[in-house]
Ligand code: ADP
């Protein structure tokens with residue numbers, strides 16, 4: 001049986017770059033560049049709520065950090081360091097090794113070293129709390145309140161696959177192993193566009209990451225910026241695996257499905273070429289899906305002018 005300190009030493013004490021003070025003291029120390037402000041974000045992942053108990057622990061470690069890095073991306077911030085809080089009902093070395101490997105793989109890929117945390121025995125189910133620290137020039141940060149009338153609306157990556165995978169795993173859709181195989185990675189291994197997002201700072205206006213569904217999340221930009229939006233359904237980057245599904249199932253997943261961890265952002269029309277060039281450079285797909293209008297709320301139209309409505313606007317933990 002390992003104690004708390006053995007556990008930290010064994011699984012969560014890999015070396016950090018020499019400009020940081022990492023695990024082992026009362027606090028970590030993380031320098032900021034001149035003129036930058038700290039960007040901080042935290043997310044809780046609760047077993048049974050945000051992940052299924054039998055999820056592959058490597059993917060879980062990866063995702064626990066990725067969803068936080070996604071928030072830094074949505075601000076245009078550069079990752080600096082992260083801390084990890086863990087409540088574990090049991091100590092399972094195989095689970096811990098795999099979880100730590102996934103977490104560190106994401107930390108290395110994003111150059112966001114793990115510099116501290118807290119570990120405790122939990123009552124029931126695993127609880128994971130990750131906090132990320134980043135830096136951004138406050139003049140260039142991508143705030144939700146910054147959208148302006150006439151801005152283009154963009155989205156990165158593709159939409160809908162994570163939601164379909166979740167519905168398949170929860171038996172809300174008829175069993176379909178081929179469809180699960182082609183959508184599962186989107187759910188379990190999100191890849192927020194971290195490099196691209198940093199290059200958008202000072203180029204785009206408002207941004208956020210899509211965690212609860214495109215329409216619901218875009219609604220946060222619209223509310224904060226006091227404007228409305230019109231989206232062209234045909235311009236939305238529907239994940240190719242969804243093409244065989246009935247249109248209503250696709251529309252619900254694309255417009256209302258969560259766990260996307262891609263960016264939705266607005267930018268002046270004069271930035272179109274710059275944005276496409278930056279996306280190309282970063283190896284990211286960026287689709288122009290609509291524009292900011294007067295009024296409030298978003299409407300989604302088909303090319304023939306027909307409005308698309310969806311039964312679920314998005315995810316809400318307390319609804
Ligand atoms: P304290 O008593 O000051 O809270 P702890 O004994 O909880 O310190 O932790 C000892 C060290 O290990 C600290 O540097 C802390 O940041 C780090 N640590 C604890 N849990 C984790 C974890 N899950 N991942 C990374 N570092 C951790």
Ligand code: MG
Nearest residue numbers: 117118119120
């Ligand atoms: Mg502690």
